[in-house]
Amino acid sequence: MKKLVIYLMAEPETPELARAAVDGGADIVELGFPFSDPLAEGPVIRQASERALARGMRTRACLDVLARTRELVDVPIVPMTYAAILEAYGYERFADDAAAAGASSAIIVDLPVEVHPELRRIQLIAPTSTDQRIRAAAANTDGWLYVVSLTGTTGARKEVSQRLGTLVERTRELAPAGLPLYAGFGVSTPEHARAFAEVADGVVVGSRAVQIAEEGPAALRDYVASLRGELDRS
Amino acid sequence: MTTLFGDYGGRYVPETLIPALDELERGWRDALADDAFHAELQHLLTTYAGRPTPLTLSERFAPGKRVYLKREDLLHTGAHKLNNALGQAVLARRLGKHRIVAETGAGQHGVAAATVCARFGLECVVYMGEEDMRRQKPNVERMGLLGAEVRAVDFGTKTLKEATSEAIRDWITNVETTHYLIGSCVGPAPYPELVAELQSVIGREAREQFLAAEGKLPQVVVACVGGGSNAIGMFHGFLADEDVRLIGVEAAGAASLGTGRAGVLHGARSSILADEDGQIADAHSISAGLDYPGVGPEHAYLRDIGRVEYVGATDAEALAAFRDLARTEGIIPALEPAHALARARELDDDLILVCLSGRGDKDLAEVLAQ
Numbered sequence: 001m002k003k004l005v006i007y008l009m010a011e012p013e014t015p016e017l018a019r020a021a022v023d024g025g026a027d028i029v030e031l032g033f034p035f036s037d038p039l040a041e042g043p044v045i046r047q048a049s050e051r052a053l054a055r056g057m058r059t060r061a062c063l064d065v066l067a068r069t070r071e072l073v074d075v076p077i078v079p080m081t082y083a084a085i086l087e088a089y090g091y092e093r094f095a096d097d098a099a100a101a102g103a104s105s106a107i108i109v110d111l112p113v114e115v116h117p118e119l120r121r122i123q124l125i126a127p128t129s130t131d132q133r134i135r136a137a138a139a140n141t142d143g144w145l146y147v148v149s150l151t152g153t154t155g156a157r158k159e160v161s162q163r164l165g166t167l168v169e170r171t172r173e174l175a176p177a178g179l180p181l182y183a184g185f186g187v188s189t190p191e192h193a194r195a196f197a198e199v200a201d202g203v204v205v206g207s208r209a210v211q212i213a214e215e216g217p218a219a220l221r222d223y224v225a226s227l228r229g230e231l232d233r234s
Numbered sequence: 235m236t237t238l239f240g241d242y243g244g245r246y247v248p249e250t251l252i253p254a255l256d257e258l259e260r261g262w263r264d265a266l267a268d269d270a271f272h273a274e275l276q277h278l279l280t281t282y283a284g285r286p287t288p289l290t291l292s293e294r295f296a297p298g299k300r301v302y303l304k305r306e307d308l309l310h311t312g313a314h315k316l317n318n319a320l321g322q323a324v325l326a327r328r329l330g331k332h333r334i335v336a337e338t339g340a341g342q343h344g345v346a347a348a349t350v351c352a353r354f355g356l357e358c359v360v361y362m363g364e365e366d367m368r369r370q371k372p373n374v375e376r377m378g379l380l381g382a383e384v385r386a387v388d389f390g391t392k393t394l395k396e397a398t399s400e401a402i403r404d405w406i407t408n409v410e411t412t413h414y415l416i417g418s419c420v421g422p423a424p425y426p427e428l429v430a431e432l433q434s435v436i437g438r439e440a441r442e443q444f445l446a447a448e449g450k451l452p453q454v455v456v457a458c459v460g461g462g463s464n465a466i467g468m469f470h471g472f473l474a475d476e477d478v479r480l481i482g483v484e485a486a487g488a489a490s491l492g493t494g495r496a497g498v499l500h501g502a503r504s505s506i507l508a509d510e511d512g513q514i515a516d517a518h519s520i521s522a523g524l525d526y527p528g529v530g531p532e533h534a535y536l537r538d539i540g541r542v543e544y545v546g547a548t549d550a551e552a553l554a555a556f557r558d559l560a561r562t563e564g565i566i567p568a569l570e571p572a573h574a575l576a577r578a579r580e581l582d583d584d585l586i587l588v589c590l591s592g593r594g595d596k597d598l599a600e601v602l603a604q
Contacts, residue, residue, distance in 0.1 A: 036513045037399050037499060037500070039402050039403060039501070040248045047389075060511075084512040087496070089511070089512070110498075111246065112246075115245070115246070123249075124248070124249045126249045128249075128250050128254065128409060128410070148249065148250060151407055151409055153403050
């Protein structure tokens, strides 16, 4: 069965939203720890970051949201953030405190595979990655590999990236057999999710989920269920 | 391959950009080893940009001292930024990139980027904060005349920090066709090193000119520091001269080195203005070019090893120096180097070299409104 990963920004309401996402069929929750200058984010997640920061969502508060979410859902929760946050908090301390709060691994968007190799984390690859870099990311990743489907920032796109298929194929040849490849960036509709799932082992949905989450848990559950339904048909 | 300045520098960017930075670093090493690259750049610097720029003894600005001004304000486009833009444009062409993206604060780098793109027939997109577009309007108009597209950044601080983030996001999106022409010695490796090398022509010329004028080296060299490219270019000429005191002057409200802490911003680890959680703080300066919460990683390193002193100057001090230089020397400086002038004239030393990094036409509206 294809995996469905849903990204939510860490805010006081997030535990209930995460529960709704899991009720709708999410297999993994990515929990965004907001950063003031998120280079990989398009407008939706950038604005969500600004809003969360304005509400005081600093690292400690995000870890508290993580712990409260852990009490409500039983799927893996993966903090997703930027190196600046770990530089300030301490890499080892972050790993320890996130694990204590119930996190499974982490995704650090701007930490290339060769930097801070001691931090166990889910590595990312992109269409521009060389074979050598894909091998290194696959060898060092923690559980699954995050396949960035396009060159660009996060956010909805009309069409599915033409490059996803090639990138996944190339990665399967370079990665250890059986390593799960979950693809994201540019997925917003059930049709996108299904197209992604035809090549990858799972789909990551971020910006659109963050937008729908603003409408509340019921809307998010329905949205995630619509993605889940299409994935299960693929 | 990534260069570190002590614990500073490095590459903190999404994976999408790493292969492009590797390509840039290889292209840069190849260019450095290629006489044809140096010859082409040298030809452009002399026949197009107007190098060498003169060294002017200011006789009335700081009575009783011999304060020399390195006249980067007389360079084509009116600031030192062109040294870097020309070098990177030549490099971009070697890399086969036909589109240039750049960020700008005061607009001087944006104008330099637009200028070299016009000269070489490259597509040029410049990101600029809305607040900076307001206070540096003449430069926005110049960029338009030169054929560049200026894209307003209307969120966050609406200044150089956000413009830089948006330029990097554009680069992530268009990385295969686009060269990111960064304007200062900041950003992921190899940019800080590359920009410093391209700006080091300032220090090389100034050292030679100072020796010719005085028969000895200056006691102190002073330059303003925002991202820090004019300062690093000037200081590189004197780092080996241990008896020469080097002083970098930051805007008091944007003192990344004076009051900042170690952290990550725009792809590099450096000294930055941030809170204890690593969230970037707002900088405040009357000078758009210094209004930035980060600084080049090499400056953080030079501070830590004690080779360069970094001090601050307030908006009011810079404004006073701006007006005084205009009235005593007939030179209207940019507000950025006015910060360096403000500190330089208070020094106890007699033989002083100041980097006059740009001219002040762009600042008239802002200054006259004060």
